Amino acid sequence: MAVLKLEEIARDFSDGRQMRRVLFPTDAEFKPGALTVLSGPSGSGKTTLLSIMGLVLRPSEGSLYLDRREVTSVSDNEAAMLRLRNYGFVFQQPMLIDGLSVMENIALAFAVQGAGLPDDFLANGEGLLKSLGLEGTAHMQPRLLSGGMKQRASIARALIKDPAILLCDEPTSALDAESGQAVMTILKHIAIEEGRVVIVVSHDARVFPYADRLIKMENGTIVSDTRERYLEGKEVK
Numbered sequence: 001m002a003v004l005k006l007e008e009i010a011r012d013f014s015d016g017r018q019m020r021r022v023l024f025p026t027d028a029e030f031k032p033g034a035l036t037v038l039s040g041p042s043g044s045g046k047t048t049l050l051s052i053m054g055l056v057l058r059p060s061e062g063s064l065y066l067d068r069r070e071v072t073s074v075s076d077n078e079a080a081m082l083r084l085r086n087y088g089f090v091f092q093q094p095m096l097i098d099g100l101s102v103m104e105n106i107a108l109a110f111a112v113q114g115a116g117l118p119d120d121f122l123a124n125g126e127g128l129l130k131s132l133g134l135e136g137t138a139h140m141q142p143r144l145l146s147g148g149m150k151q152r153a154s155i156a157r158a159l160i161k162d163p164a165i166l167l168c169d170e171p172t173s174a175l176d177a178e179s180g181q182a183v184m185t186i187l188k189h190i191a192i193e194e195g196r197v198v199i200v201v202s203h204d205a206r207v208f209p210y211a212d213r214l215i216k217m218e219n220g221t222i223v224s225d226t227r228e229r230y231l232e233g234k235e236v237k
């Protein structure tokens with residue numbers, strides 16, 4: 001079943017004088033259990049499309065479905081609730097708060113929802129840290145971690161509420177090659193083994209081999225979409 005479905009989604013922005021179309025009507029659907037890489041040149045509309053899929057930005061036209069429910073015109077409060085329940089977000093910068101421990105940063109995922117911590121929070125948090133190669137960092141300050149470790153901690157924060165959808169905008173762009181590969185291996189596992197929808201925006205060709213599906217954008221339009229499994233850099237049916 002498609003978890004996310006876009007029908008004729010378009011977006012206009014004002015450039016100060018007039019409205020300009022930055023995303024032309026776009027159809028797409030995303031099912032769990034695959035890692036999709038969304039690529040294309042700077043300004044092609046990748047972040048705009050990802051933000052619309054994440055209910056962070058409203059489309060100017062078209063319909064967005066989350067688990068078959070049309071969510072295009074829900075209220076801002078409802079959009080926030082849907083975001084908090086269904087999505088995890090990972091960005092280029094890990095955006096961890098210094099002064100809080102790694103585990104307290106992860107707990108923020110609940111705090112922003114105004115919810116108390118569930119009884120199993122600490123056990124789940126420790127388990128997540130371990131699975132991300134961050135065992136023993138729960139009480140550390142983020143500034144003591146390497147860039148790759150910080151990014152993995154931000155993935156733990158994104159996953160603590162067990163979201164069906166993980167949206168990542170340039171998650172490896174600020175990392176060295178080795179840390180970038182470690183992050184992509186983790187994101188791939190999260191998609192395939194945990195059965196989530198994982199969408200990674202990246203213009204870095206080094207992430208392409210991890211893609212089950214590679215979508216390319218140019219000038220606000222999807223110009224290619226493999227929908228097929230990539231293995232060892234080769235497309236196979």
Ligand SMILES: Nc1ncnc2c1ncn2[C@@H]1O[C@H](COP(=O)(O)OP(=O)(O)OP(=O)(O)O)[C@@H](O)[C@H]1O
Nearest residue numbers: 013014015022041042043044045046047048049203
């Ligand atoms: N809030 C905004 N107001 C006006 N124009 C915007 C806004 N956000 C994005 N744009 C414009 O929309 C176009 C697409 O931007 P977008 O950020 O989606 O591109 P991108 O593919 O993510 O680029 P990059 O690789 O540089 O991150 C750009 O021309 C950008 O200037």
Ligand SMILES: [Mg+2]
Nearest residue numbers: 046047048169
């Ligand atoms: Mg962008």
